[in-house]
Amino acid sequence: MTINKSEVPDIGLTGLIRWAWRQLTSMRIALILLMLLGVAAIPGSLFPQRNQNPQKVDSYFTTDPTIAKWMDRLHLFNVYASPWFSAIYLLLFISLIGCVLPRTFHHLIAIGKKPPLTPRNLDRMEGYRVVSTDSEFALSVAKIWLKRHHFRVRVEGNSISAEKGYSRETGNLMFHLSLILILVGVALGSLFGMKGEAILNVGDRFINTPTSYDNITFGKFQGQGSLVPFSLTVNKFVATYDPVTSEPSNYVLTTSIANPIGTPAKPIIIKVNKPWTSGSTKVYLQANGYSPVVTVRNKAGNITFKGPIIFLPQDSNLSSLGAIKIPDMTPQIGFIASFIPTAGSSQARGIFSTYPEVLDPRLVLSAWQGNLGLDSGNPQSVYSLDTSAMKKIGLKALTLGSTYDFGLGSITFDGWKSWVNLQIVDDPGKMFALYGAIFAILGLLISLFTRQRRIWVKVGDGVEIAGLAKNGIPGLEEELTALSRVLSEAKGESE
Amino acid sequence: MTSTNLAYFSNDAIYACLVIFTIAFFSHTYEVSWAMKNVATNDKTEFDFSKTQRAGRIGTAMMTLGFIVLAVAVITRGFSAHRVPWGNMYEFSITGALMLTAAYLFAFAKYKVRWLGLPVSISVLLTLGTAITVLYRPSAPLVPALKSPWLAIHVLAAIISGGVFLVANLVAATFLIMERYELKGGRPAWAQRIPSLDSLDQLSYRLIAFVFPLWTFAIIAGAIWAESAWGKYWGWDPKETWAFITWVAYAAYLHARVTVGWRGRRAAWLCIFAGSTFLFNYIYVNIWGTGLHTYSGL
Ligand code: HEM
Numbered sequence: 167m168t169i170n171k172s173e174v175p176d177i178g179l180t181g182l183i184r185w186a187w188r189q190l191t192s193m194r195i196a197l198i199l200l201m202l203l204g205v206a207a208i209p210g211s212l213f214p215q216r217n218q219n220p221q222k223v224d225s226y227f228t229t230d231p232t233i234a235k236w237m238d239r240l241h242l243f244n245v246y247a248s249p250w251f252s253a254i255y256l257l258l259f260i261s262l263i264g265c266v267l268p269r270t271f272h273h274l275i276a277i278g279k280k281p282p283l284t285p286r287n288l289d290r291m292e293g294y295r296v297v298s299t300d301s302e303f304a305l306s307v308a309k310i311w312l313k314r315h316h317f318r319v320r321v322e323g324n325s326i327s328a329e330k331g332y333s334r335e336t337g338n339l340m341f342h343l344s345l346i347l348i349l350v351g352v353a354l355g356s357l358f359g360m361k362g363e364a365i366l367n368v369g370d371r372f373i374n375t376p377t378s379y380d381n382i383t384f385g386k387f388q389g390q391g392s393l394v395p396f397s398l399t400v401n402k403f404v405a406t407y408d409p410v411t412s413e414p415s416n417y418v419l420t421t422s423i424a425n426p427i428g429t430p431a432k433p434i435i436i437k438v439n440k441p442w443t444s445g446s447t448k449v450y451l452q453a454n455g456y457s458p459v460v461t462v463r464n465k466a467g468n469i470t471f472k473g474p475i476i477f478l479p480q481d482s483n484l485s486s487l488g489a490i491k492i493p494d495m496t497p498q499i500g501f502i503a504s505f506i507p508t509a510g511s512s513q514a515r516g517i518f519s520t521y522p523e524v525l526d527p528r529l530v531l532s533a534w535q536g537n538l539g540l541d542s543g544n545p546q547s548v549y550s551l552d553t554s555a556m557k558k559i560g561l562k563a564l565t566l567g568s569t570y571d572f573g574l575g576s577i578t579f580d581g582w583k584s585w586v587n588l589q590i591v592d593d594p595g596k597m598f599a600l601y602g603a604i605f606a607i608l609g610l611l612i613s614l615f616t617r618q619r620r621i622w623v624k625v626g627d628g629v630e631i632a633g634l635a636k637n638g639i640p641g642l643e644e645e646l647t648a649l650s651r652v653l654s655e656a657k658g659e660s661e
Numbered sequence: 662m663t664s665t666n667l668a669y670f671s672n673d674a675i676y677a678c679l680v681i682f683t684i685a686f687f688s689h690t691y692e693v694s695w696a697m698k699n700v701a702t703n704d705k706t707e708f709d710f711s712k713t714q715r716a717g718r719i720g721t722a723m724m725t726l727g728f729i730v731l732a733v734a735v736i737t738r739g740f741s742a743h744r745v746p747w748g749n750m751y752e753f754s755i756t757g758a759l760m761l762t763a764a765y766l767f768a769f770a771k772y773k774v775r776w777l778g779l780p781v782s783i784s785v786l787l788t789l790g791t792a793i794t795v796l797y798r799p800s801a802p803l804v805p806a807l808k809s810p811w812l813a814i815h816v817l818a819a820i821i822s823g824g825v826f827l828v829a830n831l832v833a834a835t836f837l838i839m840e841r842y843e844l845k846g847g848r849p850a851w852a853q854r855i856p857s858l859d860s861l862d863q864l865s866y867r868l869i870a871f872v873f874p875l876w877t878f879a880i881i882a883g884a885i886w887a888e889s890a891w892g893k894y895w896g897w898d899p900k901e902t903w904a905f906i907t908w909v910a911y912a913a914y915l916h917a918r919v920t921v922g923w924r925g926r927r928a929a930w931l932c933i934f935a936g937s938t939f940l941f942n943y944i945y946v947n948i949w950g951t952g953l954h955t956y957s958g959l
Contacts (some may be wrong), residue, residue: 193916193920193921194921196916197913197916197917197920197921200909200912200913200916201909201910201913203909204905204906204909204910204913207897207902207905207906207909208902208906210897210902211897211899211902211903215897218896218897218898245897246897352895361892361893410799411799413804414804414805415804415805416805416808417805437805437808438805438806438808438890439805439806439808439809439811439886439889439890440889441889441892448892450890450891450892452891452892589891589892591892591893593893593894596888596894599884599894600885600894603881603884604881606877606881607874607877607878607881610873610874610877611874614870614873614874614915
C-alpha cells in the first residue's frame, strides 16, 4: 500500500474516512491484521502469563525487577488481555464485518442473476480452442452437456455463457460470517460469564455463593446474584495409580448435590472429563491432594486445634507441603510440615515419597514459636509460614497416630483426608462459539472444494470455446477438453 | 499375548521399521545417484532411466511395507495399554511417522511423485530414531485428563494434518531447490524426473487446501475437549496458541494464493514458514513449554 501524496489533501475529512474504511476492509489489510494477530500471540507463549502461572511471573520480578517492570508495562505478562492485542483483533473483527457484509449482499443478488454475457474476443481467455463441428447442433449439444455438468447456462444468439460454482462464494461467506459468530460467543462469555475455584476436603459442604469460593471472578455485566443456587457435599474421592509408573489412572469424586438448595440431594459422580452441568454452569474436578488431620494440645492438655489442613502437592508422588498455624497459644506456635503418603528414605534425600497413594504416611514437622504475623495486615498464604519473627524449636517425623511433644504442647498425627479443587464456570457464550465453529468448517469445506468457473461457447466458423477458472483453481483444462471432444463427436452424429 | 509382550512386540516392529525405511532410503538414493553417474559418464541430456527403475520400485515397496509394519507397531502399542496409542510424545511420534508415510503413499498414488520418497524416508527415520531413543516411555494407562473420546478425535485429526503439512513442506522445499537450479541454468541429471515447478507449486497448494479444514477441525475438537476437561474452551495455553498461529499462517497462505495471487517462490516460503510453526509447536512446546498440555508426558 503506497500512499499517494497528491491524493490525500483534496479528498477532505469524509473522503479520508472513506479512504481509511476502504483500506481497513480491504483483503490486503485483513491479511496483514491476520498475520499480525498470529505474531502478537507469540510472546504470550514464551513469557509466563499472570492468569496461568503467577508464581513464575513473580520470579521474573525478583530476579530482574527493572526488566520485569518494563515487560509488565508492555503487557507481556498479560498478552491476551492487553490493549495492543485487543486492538488487533478488534480491527480484524471490524475489517471482517466491513468486508463480508457487503459481499453477502452482492452475492444474494448475484445468485438470482444470469451469467454475464460472452465476451467478444474469446481467444484472449483461458484454454481457448476451436473445434470443427456441425454448427446447427453444436450449440444445443454444448447446452445439454453444460447443464448436465451443473453449469448455469445463458444462451444469447449464437453463443452460450455458462457458470458454475456459486456455492463457493456461499461457503466462503458462511465461513467468514461464522468467524463473526465465534467472536460474538467469546465476547458474551467474557462479559456475562463467571469463573471460580473452591478447595474442599472430603466431608465438606459447599454452598454456591461468592463467599464460599477461594477465588472468583465475574464478567463485566454478570451480577453476583446470578449464581446457580446449589449446594454440594463431597462424599468420597478415590484416586487410582499405575503401580509401575506411579501415574494417576483414574479420579472419581462422589458428591451429593441439591439444586436448588433445600431440594433432596442427588448422588452425582464427577470425573476429570465429566463435569456436572446445570444450565450454562459447570462444575469440574480440577486438582486434588492430601490434608493431614492433626490435634494440637497445649501444656495443660487442652485441645487448641483439631482438624484437616490442606497441603499442596509438590511432586508426582504427592509429597505435600503446608503450614499449621496455632494463633491461640502463647507464644504462638507454627509448623512447617510435609506430608509423605508413602515413605521411603535415603542418605541423600532424607525422607521422600515413593508412591502417590497413602500406604505408609509420615508427617514431617518443624516446629516454630514466636509471632505468626497474622495481625500485621499483610495478606499471608495459608500454605506457608512467615518465620521472620519466629524461632525454631524442633524437628520430628511422625507416623500415623503418634504424638510429638514440642515442650509447649503436643501435636498428634491423627490421619488424613483427600481434598479436591472444584472449578465452577458459567459461560453463556460457548454455544455460539460452538455453532460458529461448526458452520465455519462446513463453509470452509464448501468453499475450498467447490470449483468456480465459466465456460463460453460461440458458434461461427467452427465452434470457439474458452473458459475462466476463478482463482486459478485447476481442472478447467480437463473440462474444456471433455466438452470439445463431445462437440467433435456430435459432428459425427449429424453426418 | 500379555500386555507386556505386546508392548515388546510393538518395539520390535519399530526396530524393523528402522531397517525397512533405511532400505527405502538407500533405494531412493540409488535411484538418484545412478542418474547422476549416468550424466557424468555419458554427458547426455537424455537419460536411461530403466536402470534406476528397479531401485525406485524397491523403494516404493519398502515404503509400503514400512507403512504396514509401522501401522502394526502403532496398533499393538495401543492394545498393550488398552487404549488409543496417543498418550505421550513417543506415541505421537510413531503415529506421526505413520501419517507422514500415509500422506506420501497417498500423494504417490495420486500424483506419481516417487522422488518424494527420499526426503520422506529421511524424515520418517529421524522421527522414529528420536522416538525410540529419546522419547521412549513404557506402555501405561492414560492419565485421567486424557481419558476422553476426544483424545482419539482431536489427536488423530492433528497428527494427520501434521503428516500432510510436512509433506507439503518437503514439496515446497523441493520447489525452491529446483527453482534455484533452473535459474542457474538447468536441473542436474538426478532431478530431471522431478515434476515441473508448476506442478510442485500446485501440489503443495492442493495438499494444504486438503488438510486445512481438518486442521481447523482438530483445533475445534481440542477446544470442545478442553471445555469438558478444563472448563475453558480456549485458554491461550502455549499449545493452543501455537496451533492458532499455525492456523493463521496457513489461512494467510491460502489467502495469499487465492485472493492475492501469490505463486511460486513466495508461496513456497510462506508454506515452509507455516509448516515450521507446526514443528515448533510439536518440538518446543511439548519439551520445553509449560502449560496444561505438557501432562501428556515426554
Ligand atoms: C480470521 C481468519 C480468516 C481466515 C482463516 C480466512 C480464511 C479464508 C479462506 C480459507 C479463504 C479461501 C476461500 C476461497 O478459496 O475462496 C478465504 C477467502 C476470503 N477471505 Fe478470508 N479468512 C479470514 C479472515 C478474513 C477477513 C478478515 C476478511 C476481510 C477483510 C476476509 C476476506 C476474504 C475474502 C474476500 C475472501 C474471498 C477471496 C476470493 O474468493 O476472492 N477473510 N478466507
